[in-house]
Amino acid sequence: MTTFGFIGTGHMGSMLVRKFIETGAISANEITVSNRTREKADQLAANLGVGCKDNRDVVRLSDVVFLCIRPREVRDVLMELHDLLTPEKLLVSVAGDISLKNLYSQCSARVARAFPSMASESLMGVTLLALGDNVTETDKATIMSIFGALGHPVEVKEDHFEVLADLTSCGPGYIAALMQEFALAASWRGIPRNVTEELVKETLAGTARLMESENFGDLIACVATKGGITEEGVKVIREDAPQMFNRLFQATKEKHNAVKKLIADQSMKE
Numbered sequence: 001m002t003t004f005g006f007i008g009t010g011h012m013g014s015m016l017v018r019k020f021i022e023t024g025a026i027s028a029n030e031i032t033v034s035n036r037t038r039e040k041a042d043q044l045a046a047n048l049g050v051g052c053k054d055n056r057d058v059v060r061l062s063d064v065v066f067l068c069i070r071p072r073e074v075r076d077v078l079m080e081l082h083d084l085l086t087p088e089k090l091l092v093s094v095a096g097d098i099s100l101k102n103l104y105s106q107c108s109a110r111v112a113r114a115f116p117s118m119a120s121e122s123l124m125g126v127t128l129l130a131l132g133d134n135v136t137e138t139d140k141a142t143i144m145s146i147f148g149a150l151g152h153p154v155e156v157k158e159d160h161f162e163v164l165a166d167l168t169s170c171g172p173g174y175i176a177a178l179m180q181e182f183a184l185a186a187s188w189r190g191i192p193r194n195v196t197e198e199l200v201k202e203t204l205a206g207t208a209r210l211m212e213s214e215n216f217g218d219l220i221a222c223v224a225t226k227g228g229i230t231e232e233g234v235k236v237i238r239e240d241a242p243q244m245f246n247r248l249f250q251a252t253k254e255k256h257n258a259v260k261k262l263i264a265d266q267s268m269k270e
């Protein structure tokens with residue numbers, strides 16, 4: 001039996017534990033969790049029937065350890081666990097901006113990065129994966145299989161992680177923000193906001209279903225018939241959106257750089 005530990009039961013850690021159990025990817029009796037605020041982990045354990053321990057015991061009890069804490073917290077936790085994260089353990093970090101190189105330098109476990117999406121809540125969406133050189137074929141099969149239960153795991157070049165995470169992991173937030181603005185602009189035309197938001201939500205859900213079998217171009221061509229109304233709207237989007245999305249990628253890159261600087265400064269202080 002492979003055993004799994006989760007350090008950090010915040011938004012992502014608790015979602016992963018809950019969904020892995022719900023889908024049957026991992027059994028509750030194979031899981032142990034820990035969290036800085038112990039009551040939060042106790043609550044999750046009581047609800048899902050998993051074990052609850054401190055960080056060190058989670059590592060002792062687990063073959064695969066998921067690190068579900070914020071990037072700035074990683075260094076201290078890895079220092080706390082350094083002697084226990086041996087080559088017999090597989091460490092899967094979901095922390096953004098903590099590179100495989102960072103992980104190698106702080107422990108001797110086999111290491112991988114996973115960047116899931118809150119879309120996994122509905123068992124859809126993408127989990128980005130970057131696997132360390134010391135990961136075995138069995139590790140890869142385990143990681144693919146459990147994240148496969150929550151949607152679509154995709155192994156990518158680690159260099160592409162940040163930009164792709166904008167698409168896959170931040171994506172649900174961006175799409176929601178964009179659709180909220182779409183509904184808001186309609187409500188400026190005298191229609192109550194709750195009505196416009198509800199209609200946009202329904203349309204978004206229907207479009208997502210259509211996208212399962214259509215590509216973007218075909219769907220646009222299907223709706224935006226030549227000389228019609230939609231064609232005018234699509235023209236506006238094509239004029240204005242490139243600049244907006246370019247700014248979005250620039251803004252998130254700056255934020256990534258700031259977090260990476262903070263992480264580098266932490267290691268300088270060691």
Ligand SMILES: NC(=O)c1ccc[n+]([C@@H]2O[C@H](COP(=O)([O-])OP(=O)(O)OC[C@H]3O[C@@H](n4cnc5c(N)ncnc54)[C@H](OP(=O)(O)O)[C@@H]3O)[C@@H](O)[C@H]2O)c1
Nearest residue numbers: 008009010011012035036037068069070071073094095096
């Ligand atoms: N949210 C997303 O959509 C998403 C997507 C992809 C990747 N991620 C990554 O997932 C990680 C967690 O994000 P999140 O949204 O779940 O953040 P979060 O809700 O703030 O959860 C972080 C959890 O880590 C716990 N923690 C902090 N220090 C700890 C320690 N020393 N020992 C044990 N537990 C500790 C916190 O405990 P307390 O209860 O004491 O605060 C909190 O429950 C981040 O690195 C993020 O980059 C998130």
